[in-house]
Amino acid sequence: AQSVTQLGSHVSVSEGALVLLRCNYSSSVPPYLFWYVQYPNQGLQLLLKYTSAATLVKGINGFEAEFKKSETSFHLTKPSAHMSDAAEYFCAVSDLRAAGNKLTFGGGTRVLVKP
Amino acid sequence: DAGVTQSPTHLIKTRGQQVTLRCSPKSGHDTVSWYQQALGQGPQFIFQYYEEEERQRGNFPDRFSGHQFPNYSSELNVNALLLGDSALYLCASSWGKGRFNYGYTFGSGTRLTVV
Numbered sequence: 001a002q003s004v005t006q007l008g009s010h011v012s013v014s015e016g017a018l019v020l021l022r023c024n025y026s027s028s029v030p031p032y033l034f035w036y037v038q039y040p041n042q043g044l045q046l047l048l049k050y051t052s053a054a055t056l057v058k059g060i061n062g063f064e065a066e067f068k069k070s071e072t073s074f075h076l077t078k079p080s081a082h083m084s085d086a087a088e089y090f091c092a093v094s095d096l097r098a099a100g101n102k103l104t105f106g107g108g109t110r111v112l113v114k115p
Numbered sequence: 116d117a118g119v120t121q122s123p124t125h126l127i128k129t130r131g132q133q134v135t136l137r138c139s140p141k142s143g144h145d146t147v148s149w150y151q152q153a154l155g156q157g158p159q160f161i162f163q164y165y166e167e168e169e170r171q172r173g174n175f176p177d178r179f180s181g182h183q184f185p186n187y188s189s190e191l192n193v194n195a196l197l198l199g200d201s202a203l204y205l206c207a208s209s210w211g212k213g214r215f216n217y218g219y220t221f222g223s224g225t226r227l228t229v230v
Binding site: 092 | 119148150155156157158159160163171173205207209219221222223224226
């Protein structure tokens, strides 16, 4: 079984400050890892994904994440927050070997950006 | 190119009733997955359809059933609705066979309220 833990259900940052969202996963097999963003009343948009290539993954809107196997982590960062980054962010893991490739999500982290 | 289309966008039902939600996958995608997202939580996997068959199922009761049509569109049916079924229901489509299922595209969801 796979699981994802996102530390901090809410994060508040000032505009221009570093955004750091933490994600730890549990998986008995090499995982695919994803970060999604959800704006109010919308579906999920893929920010970036790790698929066993480079451990530092760059995504859209200036976000990046680093896969650390020894720490079972996949934290999301953005050097400088923008007001438009206010949203909910979900980390997810998927099993490479399962034909269904279902996504297992964390509980989410809501980001508030202060002017 | 249209993405994933879900209908209806909002729905209000009474306890004990039945509901059908619909999903049209992104062009070129042949796999449809359904997720339930309760308020303040991450999405939970319900099931996935591929080649008109249920390929994988999450931990949901038999009241939740689905169907995939030859054109790859899908329906999610929920019988004997409970108040706890109130949630955002997300459809995700993808392409690929076996392990390599990289690209999930999510729809904007159907907001179901059970009263």
